[in-house]
Amino acid sequence: MSGSKCTRLSGALVKQVLDSVDSVLFDCDGVIWRGDQAIPGAPQVINLLKENGKKVFFVTNNSTKSRKMYADKMSTLGFDVKEEEVFGTAYCTAMYLKTVCKLEGKVFLLGSNAMKQELEAVGIQQIGVGPDLISGKPVDWANVPLDPEVKAVVVGFDEHFSYMKLNRAFQYLTQQGCLFVGTNRDTRLPLEGGKAVPGTGSLLQAVETAVQRQAQTVGKPSNFMFDCVAAQFGVDPDRCLMVGDRLDTDILLGSNCGLKTLLTLTGVSTVADAEAHQKSGCTERQGMVPDYYVESIADLLPALQG
Numbered sequence: 112m113s114g115s116k117c118t119r120l121s122g123a124l125v126k127q128v129l130d131s132v133d134s135v136l137f138d139c140d141g142v143i144w145r146g147d148q149a150i151p152g153a154p155q156v157i158n159l160l161k162e163n164g165k166k167v168f169f170v171t172n173n174s175t176k177s178r179k180m181y182a183d184k185m186s187t188l189g190f191d192v193k194e195e196e197v198f199g200t201a202y203c204t205a206m207y208l209k210t211v212c213k214l215e216g217k218v219f220l221l222g223s224n225a226m227k228q229e230l231e232a233v234g235i236q237q238i239g240v241g242p243d244l245i246s247g248k249p250v251d252w253a254n255v256p257l258d259p260e261v262k263a264v265v266v267g268f269d270e271h272f273s274y275m276k277l278n279r280a281f282q283y284l285t286q287q288g289c290l291f292v293g294t295n296r297d298t299r300l301p302l303e304g305g306k307a308v309p310g311t312g313s314l315l316q317a318v319e320t321a322v323q324r325q326a327q328t329v330g331k332p333s334n335f336m337f338d339c340v341a342a343q344f345g346v347d348p349d350r351c352l353m354v355g356d357r358l359d360t361d362i363l364l365g366s367n368c369g370l371k372t373l374l375t376l377t378g379v380s381t382v383a384d385a386e387a388h389q390k391s392g393c394t395e396r397q398g399m400v401p402d403y404y405v406e407s408i409a410d411l412l413p414a415l416q417g
Contacts, residue, residue, distance in 0.1 A: 117385050120373060120403035125414035128403065132371060134166040134351040136340065138331075139181070140173065141356035141378020142408065144188060146303055150377050152409025154189035159415040161191060168340050172295035172330040172360060174200040174267035174311065177225040195343070200294035200330040203339050204265060205229040207329045212290055216262030219283050221269040221276055221314065222294070236260075243275040252278050263290035266318055266326065268300075268311045277317055284322040291322070295330030297360065301379055331355075332363035332398075337370070354408060358384055358399040366398035374401035375408050 120128060137143055143153040160167050169181065169192070176184070178197040185192040204226065208214040218237040220226060230237050238258055245252075255278065264280045283289050298312035319325055329335050340346055348369040355361020356378025362385075365372035374380060382404055388396040405411070 116400045116402055117389055118403050120405050125411055132350050132352045134346045135160055136168050136170050136353045138355035138361045139169055139171045142375055149188040152412055156408050156411050158191045168196050170198045170336050172200050172297055174226055174294040175223045177228050178202050198340055201226040201229040203336055204294050204329045205233045206339055207335055208235055209233045214263055217260045219261045219264045222267030226267045242271045243273055245275045255279055257282055265292045266315045267294040272314050280318050281321045291324055291326045293326035293328045296328055331360040332367055334367055337368040362401045363398050372401040374404040377407050
């Protein structure tokens with residue numbers, strides 16, 4: 112690791128850093144693609160890393176796609192990817208409920224069909240996907256019928272989020288012993304052209320505010336996403352590089368787990384953001400300072416082709 116953090120990764124240093132790792136974790140949106148377009152040079156970088164014997168994994172906080180949906184999208188864009196190399200929050204949340212919580216019972220899910228599929232794939236039944244229309248008065252809402260088998264409320268990205276869904280989650284979570292899990296805390300979802308829409312974190316905070324309880328979150332920067340990869344593939348944190356475009360999720364995950372970190376400037380965060388954290392004198396914010404940065408992951412190509 113470089114003595115001084117936030118170092119521009121270029122020249123001979125690229126090969127030096129790549130030689131020091133066996134595994135590379137990539138975020139997806141803003142790192143290897145933007146929307147439905149691959150970042151120029153990204154497929155070659157991924158494919159060459161693999162040809163050079165590196166293990167490559169993809170860790171994303173987006174819960175709207177299953178592993179298979181991600182793998183299919185990557186293949187279409189020219190990436191050589193296997194389904195088991197993809198770790199999205201839909202899959203990781205299912206694994207968390209099964210392996211850590213050892214959930215016995217159903218889930219009330221504020222989320223997508225992809226999350227439903229990943230839960231069902233590990234044998235967890237769920238209810239709640241799709242619209243939930245409101246009717247009646249507050250006294251009716253407080254007495255909505257509840258499924259006695261529901262033992263957890265899970266909040267992911269839900270395009271049908273509504274007052275009735277919030278109320279139903281509230282009613283389940285005020286019952287004793289009901290688990291409360293969120294996929295991630297990203298409050299905004301950045302789009303092309305500087306636009307954004309509310310992200311899962313906004314929905315999660317609404318539920319947390321109502322029930323006055325904090326959810327356990329699975330996605331970055333929570334260690335669980337790395338633990339999930341490490342448990343299945345024996346990844347050594349000392350010889351692993353995390354590549355991402357967000358300081359508060361990707362880079363912080365890397366710092367939390369003892370990985371080397373690389374910020375790419377094709378997405379959300381900037382070098383100025385990183386330097387502001389570095390100069391803040393705040394210990395917590397130092398975790399959001401990357402070891403290295405590149406304009407794009409295509410900057411790794413010369414070292415891989417050499």
